[in-house]
Amino acid sequence: MDEFALIRHYFSSLTDNDASIVVGIGDDCAQVRVPPDMDLVLSIDTLVEGTHFLAGTDPAHIASRLMGAAVSDLAAMGAQPAWFTLALTLPRADEAWLAAFAAALGHCARRFGIRLVGGDTTRGPLTLSVQVQGLVPAGRGLHRRGAAVGDLVCVSGTLGDSRAGLDIQLRPEVQPDPLPASSQVLLQRFFAPEPRLSTGLLIADYASSCIDISDGLLADLGHILRASDVGARIERRQLPLSKALRAYTDIEQARDWALSGGEDFELCFTVPAARWDALCAQLELHGVPLCCVGEILPASAGLRLEDGGVQLAESTQGGGYNHFAQGDDA
Amino acid sequence: MDEFALIRHYFSSLTDNDASIVVGIGDDCAQVRVPPDMDLVLSIDTLVEGTHFLAGTDPAHIASRLMGAAVSDLAAMGAQPAWFTLALTLPRADEAWLAAFAAALGHCARRFGIRLVGGDTTRGPLTLSVQVQGLVPAGRGLHRRGAAVGDLVCVSGTLGDSRAGLDIQLRPEVQPDPLPASSQVLLQRFFAPEPRLSTGLLIADYASSCIDISDGLLADLGHILRASDVGARIERRQLPLSKALRAYTDIEQARDWALSGGEDFELCFTVPAARWDALCAQLELHGVPLCCVGEILPASAGLRLEDGGVQLAESTQGGGYNHFAQGDDA
The missing domain is CATH 3.90.650.10 (PurM-like C-terminal domain)
Structure with missing residues (x-):
């Protein structure tokens, strides 16, 4: 299996079919369905080796911090998690690293009720961006604005x-x-x-x-x-x-x-x-x-x-x- | 203006109000409205310095390649562009670089009819991930599957x-x-x-x-x-x-x-x-x-x-x- 097939192998094992996913991983875009009475909320977060974690950090810890921090933005909007994408920049395709990272990512995704629908893998200094998508009732959701004197x-x-x-x-x-x-x-x-x-x-x-x-x-x-x-x-x-x-x-x-x-x-x-x-x-x-x-x-x-x-x-x-x-x- | 305020300044100049955007840049998540008869399509793409472009590449060229490649995934789905987010990892906040990059990004965004709704800026080796969101009629859209003998x-x-x-x-x-x-x-x-x-x-x-x-x-x-x-x-x-x-x-x-x-x-x-x-x-x-x-x-x-x-x-x-x-x- 070449390097890239290896990466695909680990991430495709995280996909999980769901009625909301019309097209998942493996097309130019994922295609998903937002219920008519809901708004979509979305947030992108990046972790960089050397800035947010030290070289050699356990890949399971990287995955759990990445997902925890990203999904926390959905919690702060009062949103229900729905789908996420992952942009992974790696210096090389290290099988042990990928296996541990993907297992922890999958564990977090299942625990938080969020599904991987796409991604991009590139070669370069270790950098991880995850975008999370969630749902709130249309016109509702929690925001930063809205606090009033006496609250x-x-x-x-x-x-x-x-x-x-x-x-x-x-x-x-x-x-x-x-x-x-x-x-x-x-x-x-x-x-x-x-x-x-x-x-x-x-x-x-x-x-x-x-x-x-x-x-x-x-x-x-x-x-x-x-x-x-x-x-x-x-x-x-x-x-x-x-x-x-x-x-x-x-x-x-x-x-x-x-x-x-x-x-x-x-x-x-x-x-x-x-x-x-x-x-x-x-x-x-x-x-x-x-x-x-x-x-x-x-x-x-x-x-x-x-x-x-x-x-x-x-x-x-x-x-x-x-x-x-x-x-x-x- | 500190480094981070500088970055915010350049990207907030790209925001553009629209009835589909309930909450744009500046909250934990963006909140957007998908019309009830449409599906959401989404794709994330990364460019890394040293892998996809050489150090010293004109930031306007980086922005136009990033946006062109990402929005092309929407075109391939037969989608109408809607919103995008940007995860930008920068070694330092260089004002001339940011000004040129943001201007070119804004130019592409307007030309392609897509609106910036959020992002994350971090320090590290130059890496850019953009996630594009678009809309297709529910259950439709162009996919890779579907070619038949004789087509x-x-x-x-x-x-x-x-x-x-x-x-x-x-x-x-x-x-x-x-x-x-x-x-x-x-x-x-x-x-x-x-x-x-x-x-x-x-x-x-x-x-x-x-x-x-x-x-x-x-x-x-x-x-x-x-x-x-x-x-x-x-x-x-x-x-x-x-x-x-x-x-x-x-x-x-x-x-x-x-x-x-x-x-x-x-x-x-x-x-x-x-x-x-x-x-x-x-x-x-x-x-x-x-x-x-x-x-x-x-x-x-x-x-x-x-x-x-x-x-x-x-x-x-x-x-x-x-x-x-x-x-x-x-």
């Missing part, structure tokens, strides 16, 4: 775990050997982010705005504030921290990572205060906790960080990563 | 020009100075391929199968033959050659390039013989000539190349580029 600022799950997972990799010399189970949890949060798909669907009828947390809570909430032309205050003591994060580091570091660590792929959203109780009533059977961390203020307030009600800092920019270094949606 | 094998425009344009660049020392106008035409065919959108729409009601010629006529016809489980014969003397190509090289070289040069981005399609006259009657006001170059045979015939009716070669693989070196749709 509650809420987040799903726990924050800062992924940043701790990065710290474990950056400072292997200070880690206990073997790693405790709690540190394994933090690594898992870094390598295999879990897009909050069911949470996005659950909050879609209640939230006034939403974004996924890829650059850190402060930076991503900043996007909501700019799109909605409002300000906000965040209460540092309300930030949801996991037991694993608390076991790994002190409370100050944990809160800093929760504010600006990035890559948590939790949802940050706003809810009109009068709708909060109704949303909470829906949470009983929902596996992901939701937590209020602040409140929307007029735009003139900027983004205020408070600690026990005492103002610590004010910013109209937020924190987070340097965008160009880490990538950003245009 | 005519047809092509649009002229073949081999792009390969001659490559030759001009590969052998600058043998070119007249200044380059004659005919050689400028060949360079233009290489740098700014013209997707045959109107031809794809015109033939959609007549053709039994279609593909765009990216790897060379023999290689791409080979994809139709495999997808349709048929064979074919091609008459070498029927290949449509441009005056510019005939001025550049001898007839034997011209025919070889027409058969396997690649990157012509013309359409290769099959038409039931009984439909050919009806199709020709539609051509009067159509600016692109169509030409019969052969006939579909049973699968057992393979792909036969004839010269004045005398069989030259037989292949079940076809010619063309090495796929992994040049990229290929999965």
Whole structure:
């Protein structure tokens, strides 16, 4: 089997027939059917070796970060995942690498309910772009615009775990050997982010705005504030921290990572205060906790960080990563 | 303006509001509306510096090749272009490069009637992935499968020009100075391929199968033959050659390039013989000539190349580029 046949072999094993797919992999384009009462949502994300992950990173980890981050954009729109395409640039067709990458990609795709319908494979420095397509009820969906003064600022799950997972990799010399189970949890949060798909669907009828947390809570909430032309205050003591994060580091570091660590792929959203109780009533059977961390203020307030009600800092920019270094949606 | 703001500035200038775009650039996903009687078609294509173009290539040429090749996949499906996204990996944010690239991208987008709705910009070796979305009437569209024994094998425009344009660049020392106008035409065919959108729409009601010629006529016809489980014969003397190509090289070289040069981005399609006259009657006001170059045979015939009716070669693989070196749709 030549190099290219090898690649086709691994990816064609990921295809999965479905009534929505008129033509899948193997034509000039894929052809799919969008139900008449739905809008299409779409987002493209790229990971580059040396920028987003180190040379030699386990291909299964690359696949799970790629898919987790991309599908998280669908969650943030309150969308149902539908189809994806993959543009894979590889220095060479290494069979062991391809087998491990394709297996992990297929595992994520099945778990997130999204189907591979096309792709392009080229030779060059290792670069992966995935485009995800999803569906929202026509004219609906969650957006960054829409937050209003008085709305509650809420987040799903726990924050800062992924940043701790990065710290474990950056400072292997200070880690206990073997790693405790709690540190394994933090690594898992870094390598295999879990897009909050069911949470996005659950909050879609209640939230006034939403974004996924890829650059850190402060930076991503900043996007909501700019799109909605409002300000906000965040209460540092309300930030949801996991037991694993608390076991790994002190409370100050944990809160800093929760504010600006990035890559948590939790949802940050706003809810009109009068709708909060109704949303909470829906949470009983929902596996992901939701937590209020602040409140929307007029735009003139900027983004205020408070600690026990005492103002610590004010910013109209937020924190987070340097965008160009880490990538950003245009 | 920081590096990333610079990039956003250039690409946001390309956005273009349209009733089909519910949410464009600047949210977690774009949100678009597919008309209820249409199917969505989509295709992703990548260009890599050092693989598909040399370092230092004019960014306007990169943009026009990227868009021409990608939109050609829509033409081959008989689709109307709708929206595109761009994943751009750049070693640094060079303002002159970005300005020239964005201007050429915008020019192509307007000419092809396709709108930028999202993207991702990352730092790394220069790599560009574009995903194009188009629309076809539900359940219709042109596909690779569908060719039947007795159908005519047809092509649009002229073949081999792009390969001659490559030759001009590969052998600058043998070119007249200044380059004659005919050689400028060949360079233009290489740098700014013209997707045959109107031809794809015109033939959609007549053709039994279609593909765009990216790897060379023999290689791409080979994809139709495999997808349709048929064979074919091609008459070498029927290949449509441009005056510019005939001025550049001898007839034997011209025919070889027409058969396997690649990157012509013309359409290769099959038409039931009984439909050919009806199709020709539609051509009067159509600016692109169509030409019969052969006939579909049973699968057992393979792909036969004839010269004045005398069989030259037989292949079940076809010619063309090495796929992994040049990229290929999965």
